[in-house]
Amino acid sequence: MAMSTNDDGVVMAEINVTPMADVMLVLLIVFMITTPLMQHKVKIELPTAVLNHKADDARKSMDLAIQPDGSVYLDDQLVSEQDLKARLAVAAQESPQPEVQIRADKSIEYRQIWDVMSTAKSVGIVHL
Numbered sequence: 088m089a090m091s092t093n094d095d096g097v098v099m100a101e102i103n104v105t106p107m108a109d110v111m112l113v114l115l116i117v118f119m120i121t122t123p124l125m126q127h128k129v130k131i132e133l134p135t136a137v138l139n140h141k142a143d144d145a146r147k148s149m150d151l152a153i154q155p156d157g158s159v160y161l162d163d164q165l166v167s168e169q170d171l172k173a174r175l176a177v178a179a180q181e182s183p184q185p186e187v188q189i190r191a192d193k194s195i196e197y198r199q200i201w202d203v204m205s206t207a208k209s210v211g212i213v214h215l
Contacts, residue, residue: 153191157199172206179211186214
């Protein structure tokens with residue numbers, strides 16, 4: 088609050104409204120910018136999801152792990168390249184086809200991962 092005197096020597100109290108005006112202008116600018124962003128010009132009706140808890144509808148997944156030494160584990164079991172190809176070929180015939188999730192050690196070359204991925208694709212695995 089600022090105090091000043093007039094010509095008669097009487098003290099007059101004045102309220103400094105400059106900071107309040109600054110805050111109000113900043114709020115006005117913020118609202119002017121955010122209001123158009125909250126309004127959508129095109130109204131659409133979004134679909135709602137219906138959950139099926141049937142075991143038959145749920146897609147199974149197969150875990151494929153590649154160790155730093157190049158050994159391959161399918162669902163925590165050590166498999167050879169021929170065994171991997173045979174088991175993936177059987178899984179490719181299932182309906183719905185299981186999803187194959189690949190986990191590889193960070194120290195192996197990408198070529199080894201690519202070989203396993205190309206093996207899975209060659210037998211018909213789609214969800215990799």
